[in-house]
Amino acid sequence: MPWLCAIIEADEESVDALSDALLAAGALAVDVQDAAAGTAAEKPIFAEPGENPAAGWRRNRVGALFAIDADLYAAVPRALHEAGVSAGQGFRVERVEDTDWVRLTQSQFNPMQITPRLWVVPSWHVPPDAGAINIALDPGVAFGTGAHPTTRLCLRWLDGVVTPQTDVLDYGCGSGILAIAAMKLGAASACGVDIDPQALVAAGNNAAQNQVTVTFAAAEDGHVAPAQIVVANILANPLAVLAPLLARLTHPGGHIALSGILAEQAATVLDVYQANFDMRQAATDEGWVLLTGVRR
Numbered sequence: 068m069p070w071l072c073a074i075i076e077a078d079e080e081s082v083d084a085l086s087d088a089l090l091a092a093g094a095l096a097v098d099v100q101d102a103a104a105g106t107a108a109e110k111p112i113f114a115e116p117g118e119n120p121a122a123g124w125r126r127n128r129v130g131a132l133f134a135i136d137a138d139l140y141a142a143v144p145r146a147l148h149e150a151g152v153s154a155g156q157g158f159r160v161e162r163v164e165d166t167d168w169v170r171l172t173q174s175q176f177n178p179m180q181i182t183p184r185l186w187v188v189p190s191w192h193v194p195p196d197a198g199a200i201n202i203a204l205d206p207g208v209a210f211g212t213g214a215h216p217t218t219r220l221c222l223r224w225l226d227g228v229v230t231p232q233t234d235v236l237d238y239g240c241g242s243g244i245l246a247i248a249a250m251k252l253g254a255a256s257a258c259g260v261d262i263d264p265q266a267l268v269a270a271g272n273n274a275a276q277n278q279v280t281v282t283f284a285a286a287e288d289g290h291v292a293p294a295q296i297v298v299a300n301i302l303a304n305p306l307a308v309l310a311p312l313l314a315r316l317t318h319p320g321g322h323i324a325l326s327g328i329l330a331e332q333a334a335t336v337l338d339v340y341q342a343n344f345d346m347r348q349a350a351t352d353e354g355w356v357l358l359t360g361v362r363r
Contacts, residue, residue: 068165070095073131073143075158076102079123081150086129088146094131102126132163176206179213181222185248187213190276200251203276204244209266211242211300216352217326221245221300224324224349224357228296229254236260236294236316238309239301243270243281249296250279258282260291295321303332307339314343317362324349325358333358 073094077085086097101124103109110124131146133139139160147154178188178195187202188194194201206212213219225248229235235249240259247270249257259270259281267283274281284291297317299306306313306325317323323344328336333348333356340346344360351357 069135070163071133071135071137071139072161072163073133073139073158074161075129075131075143075147076156077127077129077152079125079127081152082123082127082129084150085146085152088149089129089131089143091149092142092146093137094133096132098130100128100130102128104128176212176214181213181219182226185222185226185252187244202244202248202251204242204273207242207269209242209263209269211244213244216355217300218244220326220350220352220355220357221298221324222248224359225249225296225298226252228322231255233296234294235296235298236291238297238299238313238316239305240270240283241266241300243273243283245298245300246270246281247274247277247279250281251277254296256282258284258291258294260284260286262286291316293318297321298324300326302327303329303336306336310339310342314362319362321362323360323362326355328356328358330354330356
């Protein structure tokens with residue numbers, strides 16, 4: 068069944084009130100995008116934990132999804148009035164066709180070759196190389212499918228450092244992909260840690276799907292053992308805060324890899340970790356950086 072989408076441009080100050088009014092007027096869902104999206108004036112907005120909230124867009128494209136038989140020419144002006152937005156600017160209506168969302172989502176995730184011998188393969192695909200190390204992983208509630216540059220950076224690094232004698236700690240494990248990869252690459256053991264209970268459940272399910280044994284633990288448990296290899300793919304600010312903890316969790320002479328760091332943030336994170344590690348910038352991918360070091 069198709070839907071109708073009312074599209075309105077609104078300034079930053081009126082977006083919240085307009086979204087609420089549209090939902091009250093019968094909209095099934097409302098989304099907000101940069102009105103300049105797709106142009107040179109498009110502006111990304113995000114903030115890391117510990118930073119001030121990011122400012123919104125000056126001009127916003129508000130899209131409100133309605134049932135196909137809804138009277139948008141009554142509902143939308145009523146919502147504009149309730150939100151205190153001038154009706155003079157008008158709105159436009161687009162028809163949104165029904166979509167097989169499962170099939171569409173699956174079409175966006177194909178097998179990914181990370182290194183010559185390491186692949187990430189969604190469950191609905193046959194592995195392109197049956198003789199490779201294939202990680203079976205589907206997109207889900209936790210971060211880490213192999214598609215993001217930071218995950219690829221960590222996977223490539225693990226492929227070069229894991230040996231049968233090493234134990235691996237994946238701090239901020241998300242989907243568990245890095246800990247799972249470590250086991251499939253031949254690590255003696257692997258542990259994944261996260262603050263999100265849903266991520267831990269998803270990671271456990273992913274490890275079972277890949278037929279590897281990985282220990283997963285909540286960050287607040289405080290019973291995580293040090294490891295010879297520690298990898299943390301999070302964000303720059305949390306990595307800086309976690310530096311003393313991750314140093315304690317890395318055996319002397321052990322290796323650490325840090326990602327989730329933009330190129331312009333690399334020097335700051337390097338400085339924090341130099342207190343306990345001999346650090347260097349090891350690799351980059353699409354503006355993201357991998358920092359590695361050896362524990363002194």
